[in-house]
Every structure is written in C-alpha cells, then in structure tokens.
Amino acid sequence: MKLVLSLLLTTTMSMSLHANIETNYSDLETFDRSYQDIKSEIISEDFFKNEKRNLIINNIRNQCHNNDTNIGMITCLSDLADDMSSQINLSIKKHMDAKFNKSYVAWQSYVVAQCQSISSIADGGSLGPKLYAECLTNLYQDYLNLLNTMY
Numbered sequence: 001m002k003l004v005l006s007l008l009l010t011t012t013m014s015m016s017l018h019a020n021i022e023t024n025y026s027d028l029e030t031f032d033r034s035y036q037d038i039k040s041e042i043i044s045e046d047f048f049k050n051e052k053r054n055l056i057i058n059n060i061r062n063q064c065h066n067n068d069t070n071i072g073m074i075t076c077l078s079d080l081a082d083d084m085s086s087q088i089n090l091s092i093k094k095h096m097d098a099k100f101n102k103s104y105v106a107w108q109s110y111v112v113a114q115c116q117s118i119s120s121i122a123d124g125g126s127l128g129p130k131l132y133a134e135c136l137t138n139l140y141q142d143y144l145n146l147l148n149t150m151y
Helices: 002-065 070-095 098-122 127-150
Strands: none
Touching: 002 070, 002 127, 070 098, 070 127, 098 127
C-alpha cells in the first residue's frame, strides 16, 4: 500500500511539475509573441514615418517642378534640400561617435561628387543647378530614410 501511494504521489507530483513547466513555457511563448508584435509595431511605425515623410517630400518636389520659371524651380528644390539637410543634422546629433562621424563625412563627400557629376551633364547650361538640387533632394531623402530605419 505504501508503495502504491508513493508511486501515485510521485506520478502526481511529476504531472504537476510537468504542467507547471508547460504553463511556464506557454507564458514564454506568449511573451515571445508579444515581443514580436511589439517589434513589428515599432518597425511598421518607423516604416510609416518614412513613408509619410517621403510623400511630403515628393509632393513638395512635384510642386517645385510645377514652377513656371527655371529660377523658381531651382530655388524651390534648393530650399527643400536645405530643409532636408537640417533634418539630417538634427538626426545625426543622436549618433555622435567616431565610426558614425567617419561614415557621415564619407557620405557628404559622395553627395558632392555624385551631384557634381550629374549636374555636369548640362555642360554649364541653365539645367545644371536644377540637376544638382534635384540630386541633393534625392540623396538626402535616401539618407533620411536610412537614418530613421537603421539608427
């Protein structure tokens, strides 16, 4: 009788322990799913912030292209590029370490070289400044997306 009772208690305790482990594991799964949901939500918020900013930038860029004069278009695109540069400068203040600064300086050099190359297509003509400003807005937009997604 003692052996049966002992075996029954052991089995019951084992089942109870097994049930507790399953419950704890289930709690972990719930936590994991919640974490994944939160992570996805954060990623999607960043995505939507980028998408909203991209829509605004593209809308302003389209308004610049609808300008009646070449000077007006260049001024509009240059103002947009200046505003985007300010946004970049605000964003990079959060990431002031040596490696980031080195990459940022390299990126700035790339932007100047790329936009000079693109604007040289105009061969000194009146289209050159427009191409340069357009290049700046495109590269700044890409960099803002990168900063807001990766950092």
